[in-house]
Amino acid sequence: MSFVELNGVEYIYNNADEIALKDINLNINNGEFVAIIGSNGSGKSTLAKLLNVLLMPTKGMVKVAGLNTQLKDNIWDIRQKVGMVFQNPDNQLVATLVEDDVAFGAENLGIASEEIRLRVDESLKMVGMEGFNKFTPHKLSGGQKQRVAIAGVIAMAPDCIVFDEPTAMLDPQGRKEVMDTIRYLNGSKNITVVYITHFMEEIIYADKIIVMHQGEIVKSGKPLEIFKDVEGIKKINLDIPVTVELAYKLREEGIEIPDILTVDELVNALC
Amino acid sequence: MLISLENVTHIYEQEKSVRALSNINLKIDKNEFIGLVGHTGSGKSTLVQLFNGLIKPSRGKVLVNNIDITAKRVSLKNIRQIIGLVFQYPEHQLFEETIYKDIAFGPINLGLSKDDIIERVKEALGLVELDYNSYKDRSPFDLSGGQQRRVAIAGVLAMKPRVLILDEPSAGLDPEGRKNLMKLLRHLHRDYKVTIILISHIMEEIARLATRVIVLDKGEIMLDGSPKEVFAHKEELKKMSLNIPEITKILIKLKERGLDVRTDIFDINQAKKEILTALRGNRNVD
Numbered sequence: 244m245s246f247v248e249l250n251g252v253e254y255i256y257n258n259a260d261e262i263a264l265k266d267i268n269l270n271i272n273n274g275e276f277v278a279i280i281g282s283n284g285s286g287k288s289t290l291a292k293l294l295n296v297l298l299m300p301t302k303g304m305v306k307v308a309g310l311n312t313q314l315k316d317n318i319w320d321i322r323q324k325v326g327m328v329f330q331n332p333d334n335q336l337v338a339t340l341v342e343d344d345v346a347f348g349a350e351n352l353g354i355a356s357e358e359i360r361l362r363v364d365e366s367l368k369m370v371g372m373e374g375f376n377k378f379t380p381h382k383l384s385g386g387q388k389q390r391v392a393i394a395g396v397i398a399m400a401p402d403c404i405v406f407d408e409p410t411a412m413l414d415p416q417g418r419k420e421v422m423d424t425i426r427y428l429n430g431s432k433n434i435t436v437v438y439i440t441h442f443m444e445e446i447i448y449a450d451k452i453i454v455m456h457q458g459e460i461v462k463s464g465k466p467l468e469i470f471k472d473v474e475g476i477k478k479i480n481l482d483i484p485v486t487v488e489l490a491y492k493l494r495e496e497g498i499e500i501p502d503i504l505t506v507d508e509l510v511n512a513l514c
Numbered sequence: 515m516l517i518s519l520e521n522v523t524h525i526y527e528q529e530k531s532v533r534a535l536s537n538i539n540l541k542i543d544k545n546e547f548i549g550l551v552g553h554t555g556s557g558k559s560t561l562v563q564l565f566n567g568l569i570k571p572s573r574g575k576v577l578v579n580n581i582d583i584t585a586k587r588v589s590l591k592n593i594r595q596i597i598g599l600v601f602q603y604p605e606h607q608l609f610e611e612t613i614y615k616d617i618a619f620g621p622i623n624l625g626l627s628k629d630d631i632i633e634r635v636k637e638a639l640g641l642v643e644l645d646y647n648s649y650k651d652r653s654p655f656d657l658s659g660g661q662q663r664r665v666a667i668a669g670v671l672a673m674k675p676r677v678l679i680l681d682e683p684s685a686g687l688d689p690e691g692r693k694n695l696m697k698l699l700r701h702l703h704r705d706y707k708v709t710i711i712l713i714s715h716i717m718e719e720i721a722r723l724a725t726r727v728i729v730l731d732k733g734e735i736m737l738d739g740s741p742k743e744v745f746a747h748k749e750e751l752k753k754m755s756l757n758i759p760e761i762t763k764i765l766i767k768l769k770e771r772g773l774d775v776r777t778d779i780f781d782i783n784q785a786k787k788e789i790l791t792a793l794r795g796n797r798n799v800d
Contacts, residue, residue: 282688283660330686331603385554411686412602414553414715416755441688444760480690485718485760485782492786498793506764513789514771 244309245270246403246435247294252303254289263289265458267303273402276429276436278446281455282480287439290455291405294437295325308402323352326396330408332388333381341367341383341391342376349398359398366394369432370424386417390424397428403435404428410442418445443470443484447504454481467502515580516677516709517542517565517597522574524560524733534560536733538574544676547703547710549724549741551717553755557733558713562679565711566590566597595624598675602682604666605659613639613657613665614650620673638668641698660691667698678702679711684719692719699723717759721745721780729754742778761785768792 247270254264264286271277281287292298293305296312308324310317329335338344345363354362367373370390380391389409396404406425410418422445428434438446446452452469454462456479462469470476470487477483486509490500500512524535535557542548552558563569564576567583567590576583583593601607610616617638621631636646642664654665663683670678684692696719702708714720720727720741727744729737731754737744745751745758748766765777765785775792779785
């Protein structure tokens with residue numbers, strides 16, 4: 244059984260005449276790293292919000308771990324299983340000490356304080372921020388703040404984390420820290436990852452990429468399959484990774500290059 | 515000289531031990547396009563806030579059009595008309611009920627005539643590619659995030675600044691939005707002769723647009739030169755937790771493998787030509 248199932252999902256915002264999502268059918272398996280790309284207004288964030296019941300579908304059904312998100316009794320179970328991390332770390336940190344911030348979500352779940360203490364330490368360790376318990380969040384760098392936000396989600400012991408452009412505000416170092424953390428959580432801790440981004444270089448390692456356009460899923464597949472269609476991706480105003488585009492342009496000039504994604508793969512193919 | 519900083523040091527009150535900027539000497543000329551890079555906390559935002567008098571340096575002088583803006587009784591109003599500052603996430607500062615009112619806010623404060631104000635709003639909306647008639651009466655809050663950002667930038671452009679400073683203007687925009695914004699900056703720089711100071715973490719943007727790149731680290735200027743000069747310092751940039759453009763990375767690795775390519779290229783089509791020439795050259799030798 245898939246961890247997340249969307250069947251015939253439609254979503255219309257209250258005051259809008261336009262449909263934000265139409266006929267979405269999607270399965271996400273346990274432990275998968277699924278990336279969602281699409282231009283602004285394509286429905287990515289709306290889709291993400293359906294996964295932890297920040298929104299409920301206007302039509303169709305969303306199930307998380309077999310639980311229907313439309314049933315009131317399921318909401319808190321689902322929110323414990325699916326955590327979210329957003330773009331701006333400053334909007335997500337609430338406490339004056341890192342450890343209080345990380346504990347916040349878990350406390351709301353009613354977990355015993357002894358257990359919370361263990362979870363806070365464990366979570367900070369998992370994001371590479373151990374020893375920062377007594378720090379003030381606003382004095383940390385962007386990458387560190389974002390990792391504290393992730394630790395707060397981990398402390399709730401979720402099965403899945405939805406990331407909505409978590410690196411959009413970060414400098415190159417911060418982006419790398421956050422990406423490494425997410426790949427570690429997915430690869431070594433088996434946390435299912437749903438990752439929304441505009442930076443195509445970040446998702447060449449995804450198990451699956453979902454391409455959204457005007458509220459619909461127009462394509463889904465492995466990174467190589469998705470980025471192979473250079474013209475199709477460009478037509479809906481998205482980027483492809485620089486490596487893939489350069490390989491594509493060289494192929495047009497008659498240079499034989501196999502399918503590649505990373506810088507090293509391209510360099511190996513050329514020399 | 516348009517902007518000139520002499521021995522500027524800035525220390526924030528609450529953190530007395532930490533110098534946000536340390537002994538900065540810097541001159542910025544008319545119509546430069548400056549890319550300002552540095553990791554979070556390197557002093558970039560502090561530096562640009564000194565340019566228009568939002569903060570006063572703890573030590574040293576800031577001159578704009580040869581006027582010392584750190585001196586007492588200087589009209590900062592004039593300075594802020596010359597130097598427009600687009601903050602991070604400027605759309606968070608939209609506040610009026612219509613787009614017209616929001617953009618007209620600055621020009622009204624300048625005491626312009628009604629006709630001049632309308633003209634300025636029209637022009638500013640045109641620059642950010644929003645149609646005056648279809649947008650002027652709409653609420654800025656009904657727009658998409660990308661459109662809101664364009665309205666916020668239009669509000670700064672309506673002041674007709676000679677210098678435009680932008681702090682991470684493309685953060686969170688989709689590829690199309692980023693492209694349009696970069697096109698706008700190029701247009702303002704080339705056709706309106708606006709001096710641009712762009713803070714960005716995306717080195718591709720800096721490499722393609724800037725005529726000069728300034729690298730800050732721990733409150734000091736570490737590198738200052740053309741994109742070609744600055745991005746040649748790959749190892750130093752890495753030590754400062756900074757990146758070089760992806761395309762340059764590829765060329766450097768190819769060169770390390772013995773392919774005879776230039777590594778001071780930031781454009782994908784130029785890179786393609788360079789690689790083709792090198793590959794074909796090698797083949798001829800074979």
